[in-house]
Amino acid sequence: MSNYDRIYAVVCQIPYGKITTYGLVAELAGLPGRARLVGYALYRVAPDSDIPWHRVINAKGQVSGSPVRHGSDHLQRSRLEAEGIQFDPQGRIHLPDYLWLPED
DNA sequence: GCCATGACGGAGC
DNA sequence: TGCTCCGCCATGG
Numbered sequence: 402m403s404n405y406d407r408i409y410a411v412v413c414q415i416p417y418g419k420i421t422t423y424g425l426v427a428e429l430a431g432l433p434g435r436a437r438l439v440g441y442a443l444y445r446v447a448p449d450s451d452i453p454w455h456r457v458i459n460a461k462g463q464v465s466g467s468p469v470r471h472g473s474d475h476l477q478r479s480r481l482e483a484e485g486i487q488f489d490p491q492g493r494i495h496l497p498d499y500l501w502l503p504e505d
Numbered sequence: 506g507c508c509a510t511g512a513c514g515g516a517g518c
Numbered sequence: 519t520g521c522t523c524c525g526c527c528a529t530g531g
Contacts, residue, residue, distance in 0.1 A: 404528090423513050437526060440512040445529090457512080465512045477512090 404432055408442045415456040418484045419501035420494065422460045429503060440465070448476060455480040462496040 407430040415421055423436040432438055443454045455477040459465050464478050486499050
């Protein structure tokens with residue numbers, strides 16, 4: 402059981418229509434302050450994976466993504482919009498409205 | 506084994 | 519509000 406396995410496990414718990422941040426995922430996975438590892442873990446996940454990686458964004462409420470990857474960032478935004486999540490004109494999300502909490 | 510890098514976060518300006 | 523710098527640590531050359 403590696404840290405990545407815990408990260409994936411947490412991401413899989415995110416319900417439909419909800420999102421969370423890298424830092425929160427890291428904390429729930431038992432890796433407080435290791436947000437970068439979460440990003441790195443999701444970076445290694447295939448876009449067609451069964452893991453809802455698209456529901457994880459940064460603390461700024463903005464969709465990230467490596468420019469080098471083939472439009473994975475666009476794919477993420479599309480999937481989020483498909484789940485009813487609204488984006489601001491600047492491409493940002495109002496976190497408090499969609500942020501997932503384990504208590505829910 | 507060392508060095509540079511990166512889907513981040515937070516503090517400082 | 520937006521940009522820069524630093525800390526964190528796994529991965530790849």
